[in-house]
Amino acid sequence: MSLTAVRAGAYLHHVAFESADPRALAEFYADAMDMTVEQVGPEEWRCSGPARRFVAKKGEGRKLGYAGLACRDAEGLAELRARAEAEGLVILASPSPYFEDDAFAVQSPDGHVICFGLAKPETAQAGLKGPTQHLTFATFDVEAFQDFFHGKLGFALSDRVVHKDGKLATCFVRSNHEHHTLACFKSNRQGVDHHSYEAGDWNVIRDWCDRFAARRIPLMWGPGRHGPGNNLFIFIEDPDGNWIEVSAELEVVHDRPVKDWPQEPRTLNLWGKAIMRS
Template sequence: MTLTALQAGAYLHHLAFHSAAPAELAKFYSNVMDMDCRQVSEVEWRCEGPLRRMIVLPGESRKMAYAGLACRTAEGVALIRARAEAEGLEILESPSPYFEDGFAVRDPDGHLICFGKAIAESGEHKGIHGPTQHLTFASLDVERFVDFYHGKLGFALSDRVLHDNGTLATAFTTSNHEHHTIACFKSDRTGVDHHSYEAGEWSTIRDWCDHFATQDVQLMWGPGRHGPGNNLFIFIEDPDKNWIEVSAELEVIYDRDTIDWPQHPRTLNKWGHAIMRS
């Protein structure tokens, strides 16, 4: 199977979420996730930090509007688009304000995924290190997730977590050198499980925790270490109950086969308490 998205080197560039209280949510990302925030229209707020971006739009809370995956070249965007067309996927217009040469597709659970070449930014943003890193969905059907992202778009399948009966509990897919770009947990609902920012190293997770303390935001989970990806993690949640992960030391994959893991608390957290999804 040709790993088209991996060849294109796509990476998670930004996310857009709906909220019933968009101004409040935008203020949270500005203060707690250390981003500059501006209202660009009556219905759109943009929060921007060093290599991280969050768009907030009015709508149903805890619902993603779209995800933006950037390719380093226009040729990479064209490569993924040609693969999507060959697989018979409907090519949609990208709503992303950060991309040129962009297009979008919908996955089987209805999530709008945009691909494009990032428009060069003017100026630099200050703040704690934490680029947008990965997105993890909750779904009733992880097998269908794998068929779409791995089978139709050409993401690499990094790891799988299997129930005792062999069915998929979790799947991790990547479109670059990191362990996962988009993952999926089997759940009793459909939507976003969490989105993650890369701290880089353990001491920066400490800095994030100290910053959260100044904002009176407590950790909801962690610190811990995942099995798949081997990354250190902490979790908080925003006012809409979206889960936010800050991660460090995520595995860099050079060349290896897909690894299967058992559905077990120690797979999710080697160190202790695990929040099991299924």
């Protein structure tokens, strides 16, 4: 099976979330996640920091507006679009303001809008290290997620978590050298489980924790280390209840078989407490 998304070098460039109070949500991200904030319309705010971007727009709380994955070059983007068309996917106009005009979007089986494009040039910004890194969904059907992103768009499978009955609990897929760009957990709801920013190393996670502590933002989970991906992590929660992960030392995958992990607490956190989704 052709790994079209991997050849395109796609990476998570930005996310947009709907909110009943997008101004308050954007102001939280600007303050907590060390970003500037700009109102760009009566009901939309954009936040930006070094290699991270977040959009808050009016709508239903805890709902993904869209996710933007940037491709390495025009050839990779064109190949990815051709793959989507060949698989019979409906090609949508991209709603992303961060991509050039040749961007496009598709809709996942759970209704999430995923945009692919070439990133517009941006001015470098100062601040804590933490590029936008990955997005993880909650779903009723992990197999449909795997079939869509791996089978139809050519993301590579990295790892899976499997229940004792053989059904998938979690699936991790990548579109570049990092362990996962997207993932999903089997859940009793559909939506976003969390989105993540990559700190790079343990000392930068410490700096993020100090920033959160200064703002009296408690850690809701962590520090810990995941099994799949082997990354260090902490989690906080935004005012709408969306989970934010700050991660470090995520596994770099060059070439190895897919690993199936058991559905148990130590898979989610090798160090102790786990938040089990199913």
